[in-house]
Amino acid sequence: MEETKWEPKVVGFLCHWCSYAGADLTGSARMEYPHNIRIIRVPCSGRIDPMFILRALQNGLDGVLVSGCHPGDCHYQSGNFHARRKFAVTRKLLEYVGIEPERVQFSWVAASEGPKMAQVVKEFVEGVRKVGPNRLFKDEIKDGE
Amino acid sequence: MGYKKIKKDQLNTFLSELSKDYTVVLPSRSGGQVVFAPWDGKNTDFLDWYKNTIIPPKALFFPPVEEMFRFRKGEEGYEIEELMPDKRQQIIFGIRPCDARALKIIDMLFADTYKDPYYLRRRENSLLVGLSCNEPCDTCFCASLDISPGQSEDVDILCTDVSDNLLIEAISEKGSNLLSEMSGLSDAGSEEESKAKEMRKSAKEKIARQINLSGLQEKMRSNFENREYWEKASKKCMACGICTYVCPTCHCFDINDENRKKEGKRVRSWDSCKFPLFTRMPMENPRHEKWRRMRQRYHHKFEYYPMNFGTIACTGCGRCIRECPVNVDVTEIIGGI
Amino acid sequence: MENKLKEEARKLLKEGKVDYIVGYGKGTVKFRTSPLITNKEEDIEGLVINPFIANNLSRYPAEIKGKLGIVVKGCDSRSLVSLIQDNKVKRDDIVILGVPCEGVVDIKKLVEQIGADIDQVKEIDKEGDNLIVKMDGSKKTVLFGDVIFDKCFGCEYPTPLEYDILLGSEVSPRVELEKSLKKIKEFEDINAPERWRYWKEQFSKCIRCYACRNVCPACFCERCFVDVNIPQWITTYGSWQDNLVFQLIRTLHVAGRCSDCGECERSCPVGITLRSLQRKMVEEVKGLFNYETGVDKDAPPVFTHYEATDPEEFIK
Structure with a gap:
């Protein structure tokens, strides 16, 4: 197996006002974080439909990071509060049906928190690396996976 | 050729012999439901409990989802990879007379001007071994549709359960050729034959449910614009697709191209006239309201199909009555027209 | 109970308080009842109340125009209240005929x-x-x-919470929550890959008849996300992957609206254990937000509302 060469491929849905700006700051401050993440900018964490998460996993991505403004900082006032409720049940359901919790991560990262963004991505990618490639939606599930 | 028989506890050897040249598919319990599945090589206890499957045997010839072909965009146009069903010969063991008739009915459509290669190849490669019903279900009304639960002209071989024995009778030439090659069958005596006759008669008498078909097509035509009738009839309908998907003669399908980057596949899948999305692909579903969709289904079965092919597309298997979550009953609706 | 229902239903129709009565009638299949929806007094005689009244009739008010007199059990009444909370049904448009329910026979x-x-x-x-x-x-x-159905064991509100006419005396709840959640607890005890395999097998059976969605009172979207084709989220035909994603998303859509009436599982022609998903969400919503579906018609629906103190220990 070429298991050793495998690199996690993950997607990050970041809100435009905080987390995306936070990731920008990480870049402009020349901080390093794993390049395994592909970032998709969304207006608000409230925009994230659980469908995005499931479809990303179904299409073979190894993990999904969702990040928005800290509670109280939402540009639209309450988007992240609503998102928080939605994510709480989404997470429970995904875990219940047998999706490894490491594959889906939620975080609050502010525009000023460049280092935190780097840290979150790093830890997330490490977590995904530990659980291995996403074979959940493959037709054959091998034993022990 | 006369009747053959085999002891029920010897069925195993008979099936094993058939398994040499054929894949034998028979009723089995899987995941809490009764389905036709390849025989496991030992179990024949279905004779004790089997009444009928929920998903009709049409699914063996016209599967719910079927990849038709794959395509890839190469340097010089598209490359097509055909995905025809394999030529494996199979025996469907234990098909009920109603479902065997249903296959005859949809044969007319799939082998009409356009010959459907997928369906027809599977049909050609299959041999039907029917099992007559001794104890019809409460929901059966096949007798009203000229189908005898105990008899069938639509199978290749017919088996009848007469207490300890299974009476085996060749119906088609294909079936008679097969039976003549089989060892382990003995000739049935006149006693068993008369017993089978009795069984068949009593099975037919047990069917209490009826559907009134007299002058139906005429009545349906004049009732077509009767909006009030159809609105009332469809009021409780939930507009799900159960009745169409468990129907042994419903045959509507949808075709989709599923492509990603430079390759993809064409997929055919069951579709249901009960869905608002039905026929939406070319333009729009003209049947926005639930009652129009329900009317379409019954008219298709009891008026258009007879017009096109000379037979009603219903066999009285009763699945739609039994499985409907709100108990919409075709016999009530047709009878009420 | 049945006689009182007939009497009240006749009165409602006669006095013009409702346009239709939505109740249970005798089915044409043994021991099954069937929804009886009528505006004619002579049909009222066909109304029944027995231990087989499985259907959740609260699906109908959003569909049938006019004022309805509707027969509900405990769980159904909560579906109905949830629809009122979501502004899908106006309280003034319905007369609720409550049936105190001891359980429905499976x-x-x-x-x-x-x-x-x-x-x-x-x-x-x-x-x-x-x-x-x-x-x-x-x-x-x-x-x-x-x-009786598994859902009935854990039913905390067997007597409808919201009604205009109660057709019998109150029933005290069964306190057998453990029995009701047995399947879910057993399921949680197996490891994650096995759990996933279980659902993979379950949804390989799915034929996408959409009965689970169409019988569900909480599934009130005018156009379901699976019927949306631009963009197409889920293919119209069923691979187990798409079937599973469809059901997971549906589960999330009805979370907080599901009263555990169990109609999805009962209706499923291929026997997928859908209630294990829905009931799990009922438990989670209760645990996370202390919210129960349809017990208070004036409360905001759980996902249109938030508290600053909502749990967030899972967020980094």
Whole structure:
């Protein structure tokens, strides 16, 4: 197996006002974080439909990071509060049906928190690396996976 | 050729012999439901409990989802990879007379001007071994549709359960050729034959449910614009697709191209006239309201199909009555027209 | 109870307080009832109340125009209240005829208990805590509590919470939550890959008839996300992957609106254990937000609302 060469491929849905700006700051401050993440900018964490998460996993991505403004900082006032409720049940359901919790991560990262963004991505990618490639939606599930 | 028989506890050897040249598919319990599945090589206890499957045997010839072909965009146009069903010969063991008739009915459509290669190849490669019903279900009304639960002209071989024995009778030439090659069958005596006759008669008498078909097509035509009738009839309908998907003669399908980057596949899948999305692909579903969709289904079965092919597309298997979550009953609706 | 219902229903129609009565009538399949929706007084005689009234009729008010007199059990009443909370049904447009419910018989369980085909059963009578099942030449007694749906064991509100007319005296709830959640607890005890494999197998059976969605009162979207084709989220045909994603998303859409009426699982023609998903969400929503579906018609629906103190220990 070429298991050793495998690199996690993950997607990050970041809100435009905080987390995306936070990731920008990480870049402009020349901080390093794993390049395994592909970032998709969304207006608000409230925009994230659980469908995005499931479809990303179904299409073979190894993990999904969702990040928005800290509670109280939402540009639209309450988007992240609503998102928080939605994510709480989404997470429970995904875990219940047998999706490894490491594959889906939620975080609050502010525009000023460049280092935190780097840290979150790093830890997330490490977590995904530990659980291995996403074979959940493959037709054959091998034993022990 | 006369009747053959085999002891029920010897069925195993008979099936094993058939398994040499054929894949034998028979009723089995899987995941809490009764389905036709390849025989496991030992179990024949279905004779004790089997009444009928929920998903009709049409699914063996016209599967719910079927990849038709794959395509890839190469340097010089598209490359097509055909995905025809394999030529494996199979025996469907234990098909009920109603479902065997249903296959005859949809044969007319799939082998009409356009010959459907997928369906027809599977049909050609299959041999039907029917099992007559001794104890019809409460929901059966096949007798009203000229189908005898105990008899069938639509199978290749017919088996009848007469207490300890299974009476085996060749119906088609294909079936008679097969039976003549089989060892382990003995000739049935006149006693068993008369017993089978009795069984068949009593099975037919047990069917209490009826559907009134007299002058139906005429009545349906004049009732077509009767909006009030159809609105009332469809009021409780939930507009799900159960009745169409468990129907042994419903045959509507949808075709989709599923492509990603430079390759993809064409997929055919069951579709249901009960869905608002039905026929939406070319333009729009003209049947926005639930009652129009329900009317379409019954008219298709009891008026258009007879017009096109000379037979009603219903066999009285009763699945739609039994499985409907709100108990919409075709016999009530047709009878009420 | 049945006579009172007929009397009240007749009165409602006669006085013009409602346009339709939505209740249960005798079905055409043994021991099954069927929704009876009528605006004619002569049909009222067909109304029944018995231990087989499985359907959740609260699906109809959003669909049928006019004022409705609707018969509901405890769980159904909560679906209805949830629809009122979501502004899908106006409280003033319905007259709720509440049925205090001791539980509904699960025919599958009954068949298992008596060890005979349902076609052989001639008659079933309820006598106290027992069901007397009469078959050809024999008789069997089964405990009513052994043959009711799993959902009924854990039902905390067997008497409708919201009603205009209550058709009997209140029923005290069964306190057998453990029995009701048995399947879910057992399921949680197995490891994650096995759990995933379980659902993979379950959804390989799915034929996408959409009965689960169409019978669900909480599924009130005018156009379901699976019917949206630009962009197409889910293919119109069923691979187990798409079937599973469809059901997971549906589960999330109805989370906080599901009253555990169990209609999805009962209706499923291929026997997918859908209630294990829905009921799990009922538990989670209660645990996370201390919210129960349809117990307070003035409360905001759980996902249109938030508290600053909502749990967030899972967010980094």
